[in-house]
Amino acid sequence: MSANLSSVLFLITGVLFILALRGLSSPETSRMGNFFGITGMILAIVVSILSVDIFFSNLIYFIVALSVGGIIGGIIAFKIPMTAMPQLVAGFHSLVGLAAVLVALSAYYSPDSFGLGTFQKIKTASIIEMGLGVSIGAITFTGSIIAFMKLQGVMSGSPLTFPGQHYLNALLGILIISLIGYLVVNQSTQIFWILIVASLLIGFLIIIPIGGADMPVVISMLNSYSGWAAAGIGFTLENTALIITGALVGSSGAILSYIMCKGMNRSFLNVILGGFGTDNSSNDKKDKTEKKPVKSGNAEDAAFLMKNASSVIIVPGYGMAVAQAQHALREMVDKLKKNDVKVSYAIHPVAGRMPGHMNVLLAEANVPYDEVFELDDINNDFANTDVAYVIGANDVTNPVAKTDPKSPIFGMPILDVEKCKSVLFVKRSMSPGYAGVDNELFYRDNTLMLFADAKKMTEDIVKHLD
Amino acid sequence: MEIDPFIFRLSIFILSIFIGYFVVWSVTPSLHTPLMSVTNAISSVIIVGAIIASFSSLDGSNISFSNILGFIAVTLAAINIFGGFLVTQRMLQMYKKKEKKKNK
Numbered sequence: 001m002s003a004n005l006s007s008v009l010f011l012i013t014g015v016l017f018i019l020a021l022r023g024l025s026s027p028e029t030s031r032m033g034n035f036f037g038i039t040g041m042i043l044a045i046v047v048s049i050l051s052v053d054i055f056f057s058n059l060i061y062f063i064v065a066l067s068v069g070g071i072i073g074g075i076i077a078f079k080i081p082m083t084a085m086p087q088l089v090a091g092f093h094s095l096v097g098l099a100a101v102l103v104a105l106s107a108y109y110s111p112d113s114f115g116l117g118t119f120q121k122i123k124t125a126s127i128i129e130m131g132l133g134v135s136i137g138a139i140t141f142t143g144s145i146i147a148f149m150k151l152q153g154v155m156s157g158s159p160l161t162f163p164g165q166h167y168l169n170a171l172l173g174i175l176i177i178s179l180i181g182y183l184v185v186n187q188s189t190q191i192f193w194i195l196i197v198a199s200l201l202i203g204f205l206i207i208i209p210i211g212g213a214d215m216p217v218v219i220s221m222l223n224s225y226s227g228w229a230a231a232g233i234g235f236t237l238e239n240t241a242l243i244i245t246g247a248l249v250g251s252s253g254a255i256l257s258y259i260m261c262k263g264m265n266r267s268f269l270n271v272i273l274g275g276f277g278t279d280n281s282s283n284d285k286k287d288k289t290e291k292k293p294v295k296s297g298n299a300e301d302a303a304f305l306m307k308n309a310s311s312v313i314i315v316p317g318y319g320m321a322v323a324q325a326q327h328a329l330r331e332m333v334d335k336l337k338k339n340d341v342k343v344s345y346a347i348h349p350v351a352g353r354m355p356g357h358m359n360v361l362l363a364e365a366n367v368p369y370d371e372v373f374e375l376d377d378i379n380n381d382f383a384n385t386d387v388a389y390v391i392g393a394n395d396v397t398n399p400v401a402k403t404d405p406k407s408p409i410f411g412m413p414i415l416d417v418e419k420c421k422s423v424l425f426v427k428r429s430m431s432p433g434y435a436g437v438d439n440e441l442f443y444r445d446n447t448l449m450l451f452a453d454a455k456k457m458t459e460d461i462v463k464h465l466d
Numbered sequence: 467m468e469i470d471p472f473i474f475r476l477s478i479f480i481l482s483i484f485i486g487y488f489v490v491w492s493v494t495p496s497l498h499t500p501l502m503s504v505t506n507a508i509s510s511v512i513i514v515g516a517i518i519a520s521f522s523s524l525d526g527s528n529i530s531f532s533n534i535l536g537f538i539a540v541t542l543a544a545i546n547i548f549g550g551f552l553v554t555q556r557m558l559q560m561y562k563k564k565e566k567k568k569n570k
Contacts, residue, residue: 010514017508018485024493024501027561034558037508038551048517062520065537069544076545077552085499085553092506092550095542099512102539106519110532113522125472223502230509235475237515243475247482249505252490256498349495356498363560370564374495 001050007240009047014244016040021248027369044241082364083321086353087151090219094144096226097203100137100233101196104130107236108192114237120187126236127187131180133232134192135199140225142203147218150207151353157212165209166273172202210271213395213433216260217271219354224253256355263349263375265401265411294430294442296449299460302389302424305448307465309386311342313378315415316358317351319392319427323454326365329391332458333367335465344381345372346415348396379416388420392454394433400440409437423447426457500557507550513543 016036023033049062080088107114107130108122116126149155179195210218231246233239261268306312314333320326333343345367351358362372382388390397397417400407417423418441425447432438441447450457493501519536 013511014482017511018489020504020508021486021489021493021501024497024504026494027497027558027563030497030500030558030561031555034504034551034554037504037554041508041511041547041551044511044514045517048514052518052521054521058521061537062517062540065520065540066544069541069546070548073545073547073549074552077549077556080553082557085503085557088549088553089499089502089506092503092546095546096506096509096512099510099516099539099542099546102535102542103512103515103519106522106532106535106539107515109535110519110522110530113532114518219502223505226509227505230512231479233512233515235472235479237518238471238475239514240475240478241511241514243479244482245508245511247479248486248489249509251483251486252501252505255487255490256502259495259498347496354499354502356496356501359496360499360557360560363557363562366560366562368564369496369561372496 001047003051006047006051009043010239010241011244013040013044013047013241016043017241017245017248021252040241082360083324084152085357085360086215086219087148089354090144090148090151090222093219093222093226094141094148097137097140097142097144097229100226100229101134101141103233104134104137104236105192105196108134116236122187124184127183128180129232129235131183131192131195133229133236134196135176135180136225136232137229138196138199139203139206140222140229142200143207143218143225144203144222146204146207147215147222150212151215157215159211160208165205169202169205172198172205176202206272209273214264214271215353216350216355216357217257217264217268220253220256220260221272222253224250224257227251227253260350260355263413265409265413292443294449295445295447296451297424298450299452299457300464301448302450302457303461303464305422305424306336306341306387306389306461307339309341309421311344311385312336312387312389313382313385313417313420314343314345315388315390315393315397315417316345316347316362317391317393317396318353318357319394320454321352321357321361321392323392323456325391325455325458326361326367328455328458328462330362330365330367332462332465335462339465343371344378346375346378346382347372348375348393348415349413351393351396375413375415382416382419385419386421388417388423389426390417390423391426391458394427394439395437397441398433398437398439400437403440407437417441418444418446421446424450426450426452426454428453496561497558500554503550503554503557507547507554510543510546510550513540513547516540516543 017040020033020037023029111117111122117123227246227249234242347358401409401412401414516539
């Protein structure tokens with residue numbers, strides 16, 4: 001296939017990918033979007049196969065590699081529970097990173113087949129692009145593995161910090177940049193490998209100090225990195241499809257990181273420097289929390305309150321996902337609707353462990369997406385709502401964010417749950433949320449605490465609604 | 467004076483960042499998880515590089531280090547492509563509207 005024709009076809013791939021993202025502007029067009037994405041990918045693969053000189057018999061290796069990967073990917077896609085989406089995405093990011101490293105290495109060792117010069121005499125521009133690609137790829141790889149382990153619970157979600165951490169990172173960063181620059185004069189194998197090792201190390205180091213609560217930012221950030229890595233390789237290979245895709249993915253991840261940071265009222269730098277947020281299983285009991293009186297109730301009280309309400313807003317959080325309570329919740333809502341109660345769902349931007357995580361979980365439990373609202377769209381409705389049912393959320397409802405400038409979550413946009421006539425708060429204990437801040441809402445007169453597992457409590461309420 | 471082809475690629479890159487910026491802002495927040503899984507899948511278009519690596523001067527009898535790296539990269543990218551698109555499809559199929567509107 002001529003180089004011009006393949007370039008045009010790669011451009012079409014890029015356009016199809018843009019349409020794939022455009023489709024996600026609404027659930028109705030999204031499936032069509034995904035179809036465009038798949039078409040673009042098939043086109044890119046076919047064009048690449050037709051553009052390289054291959055002996056027909058060698059095609060079998062490619063088909064084997066593609067099938068093995070395809071089968072593994074397919075099985076994962078069908079088996080994965082929706083609650084585990086964050087770690088799946090993190091795991092996938094690591095594969096993109098590793099693939100970028102491998103492609104760059106291959107291009108480094110056989111530059112002639114990529115048209116980049118000869119071994120250790122690679123064109124100056126290409127070696128810089130290759131250095132950038134391999135470095136960002138390696139950072140994405142180890143960073144995503146750490147994120148995966150933290151999300152999967154293999155590794156503690158609490159931030160790991162040590163003295164001199166930032167200096168070490170800064171030093172490594174300078175080393176990486178210098179090495180990429182040095183490749184221009186000296187393309188020796190040692191330099192290239194040291195660059196890879198340094199990048200692998202910094203990827204690991206920048207993610208370990210980031211706590212569990214900041215995971216939505218981390219995943220989005222790594223999403224962005226995987227895009228920049230692809231773009232770096234795209235420049236090296238002079239491939240338009242890769243450059244366009246890398247830019248799209250890179251900016252997509254960056255926007256999501258920005259939205260997540262804004263949802264927590266924290267600067268990006270503040271998140272990266274880390275040290276915020278604690279482990280899931282933190283049960284640090286603060287003495288002062290025990291002092292104030294709390295009203296607690298049972299499933300029967302909750303069922304009574306909601307049955308007699310005219311409107312209920314459900315506020316789900318990560319705790320709902322952990323307890324797998326979304327199906328029981330949907331059952332409860334169905335019963336309430338039969339009693340002519342108006343029910344809607346309110347989702348905070350950082351609820352869950354990745355952007356949009358709660359929406360997927362609710363969709364899985366057959367909750368229609370037009371009953372689910374984002375913070376800005378529903379926040380004014382709390383004032384004329386009878387009951388708020390907070391299930392597995394905590395920090396995102398804490399009024400302290402509006403009142404106490406000293407609080408670590410001050411300024412974070414919150415759901416104005418406290419404006420409801422009554423608030424039902426399902427929680428296992430009085431322990432504070434990720435931010436480690438006591439929730440003032442617990443002690444309000446209109447709050448009724450329901451101490452139980454989210455799923456168990458919701459199921460009990462369902463029984464009492466009959 | 468002739469313009470370096472690098473400048474053309476850089477132009478494509480910069481313009482694509484802007485396209486990405488505007489397109490992604492228009493994505494509804496409820497679809498942010500599928501957005502991440504689909505961007506994951508499309509970034510595996512890096513498979514085009516893996517294909518070149520796999521077949522670079524491959525003549526059947528001697529497989530070079532670069533070829534092996536290429537085949538591993540093809541496998542990794544394939545996991546991502548199939549896994550990414552299929553899981554996105556699975557998620558998108560869950561998004562449904564309210565059932566009661568039957569007049570549609």
